[in-house]
Amino acid sequence: MPKIKMPRGNPSLDMTPMVDLAFLLVTFFMLTASVRVSEPVVVDAPSSTSDKLLPDNVILITVDDKGKAFYNINNFDVRKNTLLQMGKQYKITFTDKEVERFGKMTSFGVPIVQLKQYIDMDDPQRLKVKSPGIPLDSLHPELGDWIRFGRIEAARQAKTQKDKAETAGRDFKYEPMRFAIKADGEASYIAVKDVIKVFTDMEIYRFNLITNLEQDK
Amino acid sequence: MAEVNTGDGGGGHGKHEKKRAKKASTRIDMTPMVDLAFLLLTFFVLTSTFNKAKTMEINFPAKPKDPKDLPKINNALTFLLTREGKDGKENGIYYYYGEFYGPGNKDGKPVTIFNKTDFSKEGLHKLLLDKNKPTVDALNALEERYVKKEIADTTYKRLALAEKGKREALTVLIKADDKAVYKNIVDAVDELNICNVGKYAIVDMGKGELDILNSIKKK
Numbered sequence: 001m002p003k004i005k006m007p008r009g010n011p012s013l014d015m016t017p018m019v020d021l022a023f024l025l026v027t028f029f030m031l032t033a034s035v036r037v038s039e040p041v042v043v044d045a046p047s048s049t050s051d052k053l054l055p056d057n058v059i060l061i062t063v064d065d066k067g068k069a070f071y072n073i074n075n076f077d078v079r080k081n082t083l084l085q086m087g088k089q090y091k092i093t094f095t096d097k098e099v100e101r102f103g104k105m106t107s108f109g110v111p112i113v114q115l116k117q118y119i120d121m122d123d124p125q126r127l128k129v130k131s132p133g134i135p136l137d138s139l140h141p142e143l144g145d146w147i148r149f150g151r152i153e154a155a156r157q158a159k160t161q162k163d164k165a166e167t168a169g170r171d172f173k174y175e176p177m178r179f180a181i182k183a184d185g186e187a188s189y190i191a192v193k194d195v196i197k198v199f200t201d202m203e204i205y206r207f208n209l210i211t212n213l214e215q216d217k
Numbered sequence: 218m219a220e221v222n223t224g225d226g227g228g229g230h231g232k233h234e235k236k237r238a239k240k241a242s243t244r245i246d247m248t249p250m251v252d253l254a255f256l257l258l259t260f261f262v263l264t265s266t267f268n269k270a271k272t273m274e275i276n277f278p279a280k281p282k283d284p285k286d287l288p289k290i291n292n293a294l295t296f297l298l299t300r301e302g303k304d305g306k307e308n309g310i311y312y313y314y315g316e317f318y319g320p321g322n323k324d325g326k327p328v329t330i331f332n333k334t335d336f337s338k339e340g341l342h343k344l345l346l347d348k349n350k351p352t353v354d355a356l357n358a359l360e361e362r363y364v365k366k367e368i369a370d371t372t373y374k375r376l377a378l379a380e381k382g383k384r385e386a387l388t389v390l391i392k393a394d395d396k397a398v399y400k401n402i403v404d405a406v407d408e409l410n411i412c413n414v415g416k417y418a419i420v421d422m423g424k425g426e427l428d429i430l431n432s433i434k435k436k
Contacts, residue, residue, distance in 0.1 A: 015247045022254035026261060033265025046400040048407040050273040063399070180272060185400035189298075189393045192402070196277060205279055208272035211403060 039106055040131050041070055046185035048211035057175045058208070059150050061143070062107055063183035067191030068133025069143055072107030073150045078157050079103045085149040086112060094119075109133045112142055136198050144198045151177055182210035275406060278418045292385060294348055297331065297426060298393040298401040301434045308401055310334055310341065311430060314348075319425030331433055336404055345412035349387045355380045356413055381415025389414050392422040394430060 041064045062070040073079055080103040087094050090112045094102070098119045109131035110118045118126065136143035154177050165172035179199060183192050199207065294314055301309040311331040318326040334340040346353060356377055363373040380386070391405050402419065409417050422430075 015251055019247055019251050019254060022251065022258055026254055026257045029258065029261035029265055033261055045270075046403040048271075048273050048403055049411060050271055050407070052272050052274065054270040054272045180270075182270070183399045185398065185403070187399045188395070189397040189399055189402060190395050192399045193393075200277055200280065203279070205277045207275055207277070209275055209403060209406075210270045210272050211407075213271050 039070075040109060040127060040129075041068070041107075043182055043184045044186070045182055045210050045212050047213065048209075049213075050211060051213055052208075054180060054208060054210065055175065055178045057154065058178045058180045059147055059154075060107065060180045060182060060210075061147075061195055062109075063181065063187045063192055063195055064109075064133075065184040065186045066133075067188050067194075068109055068131065069136055069191075069195055070107040070109035070131065071134055071143065071146045071150075073154070075154065075157065076103045078150065078153045079105075081153040081156070082146065082150045085153065086145060089145055089149070092116065111135050111140070136194055141198075143195070144202065147179070147198065147204075148202065178208055179204055179206070180208040180210055273403070273406065273410075275419075278420065291388075293388045293390060295390040295392060295426075296405055297422065297430055298391065298397040298405060299430060299434065300396040300398065300401070308336055308404075309434070310336060310401070310405070311433070312344070317423065317426060319423075319429070328429070331429060333433075336408070341405070341408050342412065345387075345389075345408060345414060349412055349414055352380060352383070352386050352415070353413055378415070381413060386416055387414055389417040391417060391419045392426065393419075394422055394427055 039062070041062060043062055043064055056074065058074060060072040060074075062072065064070070073082060080099050083094060083099055083102045086092075092112060092115075094116065098116065101119050102115075105119070105126075108115070108118060111132065111134065114132075118129070121129065134143045134146065135141075158174055162172045162174060181192065181195060183195075196207070199205075293316070294312060295317065297311040297313075299309045299311075301307050311333055313329050313331050315329075317329050318324065320328050322328075334344055359368075359373060359376055359380065362368050363370065368376070389409055391402065393402060406417070406419075
């Protein structure tokens with residue numbers, strides 16, 4: 001019987017399609033993904049059946065299980081301007097570097113007098129430190145001020161963007177500012193009610209409560 | 218002394234050998250690039266967050282300018298949320314129908330009795346569907362017409378919204394005491410959304426209600 005001759009193939013295979021795919025995926029993930037940021041507090045939001053998505057333009061108040069309030073506003077420029085306005089209100093001057101650093105931070109929960117120190121910390125140290133929460137009682141209505149200035153600055157920025165778009169002849173879709181509350185399921189109702197009262201005192205009556213999508217039990 | 222080799226690096230070839238262009242392969246070794254690509258891919262897959270947070274929209278009642286200027290609510294169902302039990306970890310939910318009459322009220326009505334229910338399917342869900350039956354039935358009829366293509370989807374949405382906001386429709390008031398946690402509220406509101414209750418509000422608990430609730434809990 002004749003011997004079966006194995007075909008002498010080239011052991012290296014063409015990787016081009018695989019590389020194409022890999023880079024396609026890399027590009028896709030790079031463009032779509034938002035980086036997970038480390039928050040100073042971990043909150044276990046309660047679950048609900050609502051499947052609405054959170055809008056982008058939002059002021060987020062986080063309430064942790066102890067009832068401490070944290071503030072966050074999305075946009076980098078708006079954040080910076082909000083800090084400057086707050087500094088003006090409370091007679092605290094922030095250096096340019098501090099303002100820049102604050103712009104890149106996420107939510108925070110310290111009174112304004114401690115904020116300077118908090119901004120100057122390194123990122124890992126900042127995560128370790130225990131935040132006392134933003135005061136919201138009638139003597140120190142800081143949370144209310146943060147929300148008010150954030151709202152004003154966001155509106156101002158939307159205005160400049162709109163003007164810019166109009167001079168360039170483009171359409172500008174204005175998305176109104178929304179207010180979201182992300183509270184821990186075990187947070188006391190009283191604490192959440194206090195935060196809501198800050199909003200209702202400013203005649204803001206519509207909120208987005210952040211929840212996890214309920215899984216089938 | 219060491220010789221500096223300026224030649225083609227081959228060395229050892231004869232002087233008279235003809236120089237020949239090397240036949241280089243046109244293929245590049247892509248392995249390092251692929252390694253890098255997959256490394257990046259893994260990194261982005263692991264660090265990215267896809268799921269945007271889900272939210273529940275809710276409206277709070279505006280404060281009336283005049284405290285006496287409260288709207289009259291007919292067909293109201295009030296839920297009282299609390300936490301009870303020995304360790305204070307059990308979710309308690311009580312309800313009453315209609316208006317609240319405390320002990321010794323002016324109208325001489327009997328004191329409102331609070332009924333207990335729970336967050337299970339047999340409890341709150343069933344109760345709400347039962348109380349909200351006219352609206353649920355009307356919505357089901359609407360949906361049937363929509364499925365049969367008798368009405369357009371915008372009309373359907375509009376009619377459904379109108380049906381939920383009808384004057385006779387069930388109005389639910391949610392009141393929580395200081396023991397209650399945020400999760401209780403969200404659960405209750407969520408259940409209302411499931412049961413198509415269009416009119417609900419989260420309001421403060423009155424003193425009379427709180428007293429009765431505490432006395433029930435003590436038992």
